[in-house]
Amino acid sequence: MKCPFCGYPNTKVQDSRSIENGLVIRRRRMCPKCGAKFTTYERFEGGTLMVIKKDGRREKFSREKLMGGIVKACEKRPISMDKIEEITNALEARARKVGTEISTKEIGEMIMKELRKIDQVAYVRFASVYRDFRDIDQFIEEIGKLKGDKDNG
Template sequence: MRCPFCAHEDSQVKDSRPTEDGAAIRRRRQCEACGARFTTFERVQLRDLTVVKKNGEREPFERDKLARAIGHATRKRDIPADKIDRMITGIQRRLETQGDEVKSAEIGEAVMDGLKALDHVAYIRFASIYKDFSEPGHFAEIAESVEKEAAPAPPPDKLL
């Protein structure tokens, strides 16, 4: 593993353990040249995914790009990082089981589903960019739909 500080090619693994959710291996490394310590994560990748964008372009799937998009939506929200990471891992696994190519719209919908279950404000933030809101009314519409879904159903005897 290349050292992020001095770019030396060799580093020594000092400690290795699974992450809390067991989806990755966390390794503490030390550079053999400069002695700096850093952490790396090793994840299982079932297959190489290609994302097919709306305009037909194809590009390799990047977990970090997905994490950044979700990070923008969840910024300043009180959501534990491990929940966000589990959501990202779940989305990636679901996409990997669908085949080698995945449409960007499928990724967007998977993120919307995950955020809706995780945090309504983050869901609305992501939706505003993903759905390309152009008017304030769009925010009101999606907020109303979230509020309706989140409201508890009235007891059956109150429906009549």
């Protein structure tokens, strides 16, 4: 693999390990030219998964968009990139099990379910965009639901 820092074409694998229940291989690499170290991930891409948008259009599933939405919701929160990667991997696997098509509604609900488990602020951030909150009352209502769950749990 080419070094992302200096462009040298032949980096060396220092360590490989299986993660995500054997679905992903994590490789630590080093460039013999500049000495930079970096990590790569190897995963099975599977067949084409199409996402059905709200307006009925279909587009190819994008892992980057999925992860980007989660990263945005978790910004400035105590959630590691490893945890975000783990959630992204789990959600992608779940989406692929659904079949060859999945709606943005199903994806959004899956993301909210995961975020609700790990961080209430990230959950409300994502929900506010996903559900298109228009005013403060919608935030208060969602926070009330979280507070009710916490009081009952």
